[in-house]
Amino acid sequence: TQLLEQSPQFLSIQEGENLTVYCNSSSVFSSLQWYRQEPGEGPVLLVTVVTGGEVKKLKRLTFQFGDARKDSSLHITAAQPGDTGLYLCAAPRQFYFGTGTSLTVIP
Amino acid sequence: DAGVTQSPTHLIKTRGQQVTLRCSPKSGHDTVSWYQQALGQGPQFIFQYYEEEERQRGNFPDRFSGHQFPNYSSELNVNALLLGDSALYLCASSRRTEGKLFFGSGTQLSVL
Numbered sequence: 520t521q522l523l524e525q526s527p528q529f530l531s532i533q534e535g536e537n538l539t540v541y542c543n544s545s546s547v548f549s550s551l552q553w554y555r556q557e558p559g560e561g562p563v564l565l566v567t568v569v570t571g572g573e574v575k576k577l578k579r580l581t582f583q584f585g586d587a588r589k590d591s592s593l594h595i596t597a598a599q600p601g602d603t604g605l606y607l608c609a610a611p612r613q614f615y616f617g618t619g620t621s622l623t624v625i626p
Numbered sequence: 627d628a629g630v631t632q633s634p635t636h637l638i639k640t641r642g643q644q645v646t647l648r649c650s651p652k653s654g655h656d657t658v659s660w661y662q663q664a665l666g667q668g669p670q671f672i673f674q675y676y677e678e679e680e681r682q683r684g685n686f687p688d689r690f691s692g693h694q695f696p697n698y699s700s701e702l703n704v705n706a707l708l709l710g711d712s713a714l715y716l717c718a719s720s721r722r723t724e725g726k727l728f729f730g731s732g733t734q735l736s737v738l
Contacts, residue, residue: 523668550725561630561716561729562669607668611725614659614682616668 522546523608523617531623532598540593540620542608549612551591553582556605567611598624628653630719630730638736639707647702647733651719658700659727660692661716669716675700676722704735712737 526541542551550569554562566575568584568591575582579602581594591608603624608617631650639645651658657676661669671684675694694700698719704711714734718727 525668552725560731561718562727563729564726567725605666609668611727614671614674614684616661616670619666619668621666 522613522615523610525606525608525617525620527620528618529621529623531625534599534624534626535597538595538598538622540595540606540622542591542593542617544589544610546610547588548610549588550610551584551588552609552611553591553593554607554609554616556607557603562605562607562616595622598622600624600626630717630728632715632717632730632733634733635731636734636736638738640738641707641709643707643737644703644705645707645735647704647715647717647735649700649702649717649719649730651698651700651717652728655719655721655728656698657720657722658694658698659718659720660700660702661718662686663714663716663732665714672702707737709737711735 524543552567553565556562566582571588572586573584579596583592606620630652633648659674660672663669672686672690673680674682678694689705691703714732716729716732718729720727
């Protein structure tokens, strides 16, 4: 049983499209993080959400923490090829990473 | 300011051998964590070192051991290598009081 389940596992979209990635759990977390990992590199932290219902925006990326602090979502508006990578949610206090979503944005 | 550096970048070993991977943390960081990542999957936590002691450990056998030196750098040792140990090994550094991890580019280990 995975503590953090991400969906979808794979996503291939055209440049300019919108997409949402989900991170779900049956456990409650004090905070969740989102990372992006490009091929041949380590993950890079994008955001940390700590309050239930919190919404954070990073340019075209919008992150939301569920009201019950059990889930989170990442929405990308007008995806670009540079958004291609493996997106990972993480529970930092539990040292746990999600199953990952591999995103490919086709020019 | 150098980030997290790992060496070597790639390594090929045979079953039963032993391997040592090295990590230098980002300047100002005192905590080092090690992760194992299979292709396309999320990293799996191995252990974390702070003040030269193992502070937290994930679900990995005793074949996986580590060390942290006074300059905060760290080593990951794996004994009696198995084919299933083939993976990308990531080192992450942080300040003890913060939950923000900075990752190195990893060491790709192949066990034949």
